[in-house]
Amino acid sequence: MTEKKPPTLEEFRVRAALTGLPLTPEDIEHLHKGYAGLLSLMERIPTRWAWAAEPPHVFRADE
Amino acid sequence: MSKRSTSDLTALSIAEAGSLMARGEVTSTALTEAFLARIAAVDHKIASFVTLTADKARNAARQADMELSQGVRRGPLHGIPIGLKDIYETEGVLTTGHSHLRADYVPAVDAETVRRLKAGGAVILGKLATHEFANGAMTPDQPFPPARNPWNTAYQPGGSSSGSGAAVAAALCMGAMGSDTGGSIRNPAGFCGTAGIKPTYGLVSRCGIFPLSFSFDTAGPLAWTVEDNALMLDVLAGYDPNDQGSAKAPKVDYGASTQRPIEGMRIALARTWYEGNLTADMAKGMDEAVRALRDQGAIVEEVVFPDIWDYHVCGRVVITVEAHAIHRQEVIETPEKFGYTTRRRFQLGAFLTAEEYLRALRFRRKLQVDTRAAMRGYDLIMAPNQWGPPEIFEEPQEIFHFLGKPSLSMPFNVTGQPALTVCCGFGIDGLPLAFQLAGRPFDEASVFAAGSAYERATPWRLRRPTL
Numbered sequence: 001m002t003e004k005k006p007p008t009l010e011e012f013r014v015r016a017a018l019t020g021l022p023l024t025p026e027d028i029e030h031l032h033k034g035y036a037g038l039l040s041l042m043e044r045i046p047t048r049w050a051w052a053a054e055p056p057h058v059f060r061a062d063e
Numbered sequence: 064m065s066k067r068s069t070s071d072l073t074a075l076s077i078a079e080a081g082s083l084m085a086r087g088e089v090t091s092t093a094l095t096e097a098f099l100a101r102i103a104a105v106d107h108k109i110a111s112f113v114t115l116t117a118d119k120a121r122n123a124a125r126q127a128d129m130e131l132s133q134g135v136r137r138g139p140l141h142g143i144p145i146g147l148k149d150i151y152e153t154e155g156v157l158t159t160g161h162s163h164l165r166a167d168y169v170p171a172v173d174a175e176t177v178r179r180l181k182a183g184g185a186v187i188l189g190k191l192a193t194h195e196f197a198n199g200a201m202t203p204d205q206p207f208p209p210a211r212n213p214w215n216t217a218y219q220p221g222g223s224s225s226g227s228g229a230a231v232a233a234a235l236c237m238g239a240m241g242s243d244t245g246g247s248i249r250n251p252a253g254f255c256g257t258a259g260i261k262p263t264y265g266l267v268s269r270c271g272i273f274p275l276s277f278s279f280d281t282a283g284p285l286a287w288t289v290e291d292n293a294l295m296l297d298v299l300a301g302y303d304p305n306d307q308g309s310a311k312a313p314k315v316d317y318g319a320s321t322q323r324p325i326e327g328m329r330i331a332l333a334r335t336w337y338e339g340n341l342t343a344d345m346a347k348g349m350d351e352a353v354r355a356l357r358d359q360g361a362i363v364e365e366v367v368f369p370d371i372w373d374y375h376v377c378g379r380v381v382i383t384v385e386a387h388a389i390h391r392q393e394v395i396e397t398p399e400k401f402g403y404t405t406r407r408r409f410q411l412g413a414f415l416t417a418e419e420y421l422r423a424l425r426f427r428r429k430l431q432v433d434t435r436a437a438m439r440g441y442d443l444i445m446a447p448n449q450w451g452p453p454e455i456f457e458e459p460q461e462i463f464h465f466l467g468k469p470s471l472s473m474p475f476n477v478t479g480q481p482a483l484t485v486c487c488g489f490g491i492d493g494l495p496l497a498f499q500l501a502g503r504p505f506d507e508a509s510v511f512a513a514g515s516a517y518e519r520a521t522p523w524r525l526r527r528p529t530l
Binding site for chain 1: 380
C-alpha cells in the first residue's frame with residue numbers, strides 16, 4: 001500500500017540508501033520533492049482491486 | 064522540366080512533391096539539394112539537426128531518380144527528404160539519443176521503421192535533436208545544443224521530438240520521425256505548428272528505437288500537413304514480429320482517408336479536461352476549431368471523460384518505473400554522463416514499489432475501458448493539444464515537470480488510441496496553437512479524415528516561420 005504521508009527528508013535519505021543508487025545530497029533533495037509530489041498525485045489511483053484484476057502485461061490497444 | 068527555386072521546393076508538401084516527381088517535373092536530387100542548402104543556411108539558428116548525412120542522402124536521391132526514370136515508384140515517400148529523431152538506430156550512422164552515454168554509438172542495423180522508410184524510397188537527410196533519451200529536458204550539459212522554436216527562437220520547440228518539430232516547421236525536411244510516450248510527437252508538433260500523429264499503440268514497430276517505457280512507447284511521423292502524415296503512415300504501419308507490442312492490424316490506405324468527407328462524423332469534445340485553464344488565445348483557437356469542424360458537417364458534442372489528472376498520474380507512474388528499469392544500470396555506473404534533469408527523472412523510479420507500478424497498470428485498463436464507454440456513439444475525441452505557449456528557451460524546465468499541470472496528451476498514451484495534432488491558428492505572440500483528434504484504436508483513417516478536412520477549410524497551412 002502507498003504511504004499516505006510523504007516521508008520526511010531524513011526518512012527519505014534512509015530509503016535512498018537502500019536503492020543502490022549513488023546519489024548526491026542535491027539528488028536526494030530533488031528526488032524527495034519529486035517523490036512527495038508524485039505520492040500525492042498517486043492518491044487518485046484506487047488501492048482496492050478485485051484480487052484477480054490482471055494488469056496488462058503486454059498491452060493491446062484493441063482489447 | 065520547369066525551374067523552381069530552392070524556397071519553392073522546400074515549401075512543397077510530400078503529396079505535392081510526390082505528384083511533381085511522378086510527372087517528371089521535379090527530381091529527388093533537386094529536392095534533396097534544396098533541403099541541404101536550406102539546412103546549411105538556417106539550421107544554425109535552431110539547431111534541429113545533430114548529424115547530417117548529406118552524401119548518403121545524395122546517393123539515395125540519385126537512386127530514387129534513376130528508378131523513377133525507369134518507371135519504378137516505390138510509394139508516396141519515393142525520393143522524399145526526411146529526418147529522424149536521434150533515437151532511431153541507423154546503420155553506419157551515429158545514433159546518440161542526444162546523450163553523452165551514446166556519443167560514439169554507431170548501430171550496425173537500421174530500426175525497422177528506418178528500413179521501411181528506405182524501402183519506400185525515402186531520402187534520409189540526417190538525425191534530429193531530441194530531449195535526452197526522449198525524456199530529459201534540454202539542459203546545457205548535453206553533447207549537442209538544444210533545438211529552438213523556428214517561430215521565435217527565444218522559445219523552446221517542445222519535446223521530446225524537439226528537432227523533428229523544429230526541422231519540419233522550418234522546412235528543413237518534408238517529414239520527420241518522432242516518438243511519443245507521453246506526448247513527445249504531439250507536443251513539438253503543436254508548439255512548432257506542424258501536424259503529427261501518435262499512431263495506435265502497436266501499429267508502428269519500435270524495434271531499433273531507444274526505449275523509454277515499453278508500455279507506452281509509440282513511433283510516428285511529424286509533417287507539415289495531415290495528409291503528409293497519412294502518407295508517411297502508409298509506409299510505416301505494419302506488423303513486426305520483433306516488437307512485442309506489435310499488432311496484426313488490417314492494411315489501410317491512410318492517404319486516401321484524408322479525402323473522406325466528414326459530414327455526420329460524431330466528435331466528443333472533452334471540455335472538462337481544459338475548461339477555464341487554457342490561455343485566452345488557446346481557448347479561442349479551440350472554439351474556432353470546433354466551429355470549423357461543425358461547418359464541415361461534423362457533429363461536435365461535449366462528453367464527460369475520466370478526469371485528466373487520472374490519465375496523467377497513471378501514465379507518469381508507469382513511465383517513471385519503466386524508464387528507471389531501462390536506464391538503471393547506467394544511472395548507477397555513470398550517473399555523471401546524464402544531463403542533470405534526465406538523471407533525476409530516471410532515478411525517481413527506484414522509489415516506487417512493484418505494487419504501486421501494478422496498481423497503475425490496473426488503473427490503465429480501467430481508464431481504457433471507461434474512455435471507451437464514454438466514447439460510445441462517437442468517432443473521435445477532440446481536445447486541446449497544449450495549455451498555451453511553449454516554455455521560454457532560457458528557462459530550464461522543472462526537473463519534475465509533471466507536478467505542475469496535467470498533460471493534455473497523456474490520455475491517449477494511457478488508452479493507446481491514435482491521436483493527431485492539428486494546428487488551429489496563432490496566438491497574438493505569433494506562436495502556433497493546436498488541438499488533438501483521437502480515434503478508436505486502429506481507426507487512424509477517421510482521425511486523418513477530420514484533420515485533413517479541417518486543414519482544407521482553414522488558412523493555417525499557408526503561414527511558415529521566417530528564419
